Amino acid sequence: xxxxxxxxxxxxxxxxxxxxxxxxxxxxxxxxxxxxxxxxxxxxxxxxxxxxxxxxxxxxxxxxxxxxxxxxxxxxxxxxxxxxxxxxxxxxxxxxxxxxxxxxxxxxxxxxxxxxxxxxxxxxxxxxxxxxxxxxxxxxxxxxxxxxxxxxxxxxxxxxxxxxxxxxxxxxxxxxxxxxxxxxxxxxxxxxxxxxxxxxxxxxxxxxxxxxxxxxxxxxxxxxxxxxxxxxxxxxxxxxxxxxxxxxxxxxxxxxxxxxxxxxxxxxxxxxxxxxxxxxxxxxxxxxxxxxxxxxxxxxxxxxxxxxx
Numbered sequence: 001x002x003x004x005x006x007x008x009x010x011x012x013x014x015x016x017x018x019x020x021x022x023x024x025x026x027x028x029x030x031x032x033x034x035x036x037x038x039x040x041x042x043x044x045x046x047x048x049x050x051x052x053x054x055x056x057x058x059x060x061x062x063x064x065x066x067x068x069x070x071x072x073x074x075x076x077x078x079x080x081x082x083x084x085x086x087x088x089x090x091x092x093x094x095x096x097x098x099x100x101x102x103x104x105x106x107x108x109x110x111x112x113x114x115x116x117x118x119x120x121x122x123x124x125x126x127x128x129x130x131x132x133x134x135x136x137x138x139x140x141x142x143x144x145x146x147x148x149x150x151x152x153x154x155x156x157x158x159x160x161x162x163x164x165x166x167x168x169x170x171x172x173x174x175x176x177x178x179x180x181x182x183x184x185x186x187x188x189x190x191x192x193x194x195x196x197x198x199x200x201x202x203x204x205x206x207x208x209x210x211x212x213x214x215x216x217x218x219x220x221x222x223x224x225x226x227x228x229x230x231x232x233x234x235x236x237x238x239x240x241x242x243x244x245x246x247x248x249x250x251x252x253x254x255x256x257x258x259x260x261x262x263x264x265x266x267x268x269x270x271x272x273x274x275x276x277x278x279x280x281x282x283x284x285x286x287x288x289x290x291x292x293x294x295x296x297x298x299x300x301x302x303x304x305x306x307x308x309x
Contacts, residue, residue: 009090013114033117035257036085038099102261123150125253135159137200146301148205188217
């Protein structure tokens with residue numbers, strides 16, 4: 001359902017300006033990362049070690065108002081502007097449910113760690129938290145946007161011996177790469193030939209169902225990260241399951257925003273995680289359309305949009 005006008009944007013870093021009634025763990029001046037999914041810390045999912053699908057605050061793209069009173073906090077000339085995934089970060093000021101804010105180290109540079117509020121953390125967690133490659137194993141990453149490159153970097157951190165990057169954009173080939181266009185056979189068959197049977201782990205970081213199927217059929221454990229169109233169908237032979245293939249789904253890669261994202265920021269602060277190499281461009285907010293152009297052309301990974309520029 002498309003509802004407009006809305007303030008879009010979901011990946012950002014900011015400073016708390018004020019807090020509402022009943023908010024006890026945040027104060028004005030705190031540095032935070034808004035996250036598109038939340039953590040109430042009270043529901044069964046939040047209390048579980050296995051799930052981050054908060055009953056109250058899991059992502060809902062159709063929700064355009066605040067939970068408390070079903071009203072918008074955003075307006076112009078007295079007319080409401082609707083919220084987007086509880087963050088609406090394309091704005092100098094926004095109103096966010098406290099359960100969707102991760103309080104972070106105030107020394108962390110917001111113009112760097114802002115990218116950890118979604119994409120980079122997604123790729124990091126998909127590999128380390130869900131795929132869990134063992135040292136010396138082989139990993140294939142499908143799609144080399146910021147999420148996919150973060151997944152590949154995480155495979156390196158985990159000690160993978162071979163990392164295959166599968167993408168159609170030749171400018172992004174920095175690893176042992178496979179371009180599906182170079183083969184007359186399905187890319188999973190080509191990878192099987194290169195690896196004497198297939199890779200141990202696959203991480204799919206596109207939104208294309210064909211890539212998802214290829215990742216699954218690469219053998220081993222496949223983790224789906226991309227979000228396909230709701231009407232597409234995933235088709236594969238049941239024999240692929242019987243032949244020891246495993247398919248895993250994950251959402252924000254098992255990270256609970258308030259509990260886990262601060263520690264991801266600390267990985268950056270401790271120089272265990274590089275972030276700067278994912279930031280390829282920077283523009284003032286007045287030129288935000290340039291950021292969209294870079295994304296659509298595949299020329300950038302993450303473009304920082306400065307509100308103060």
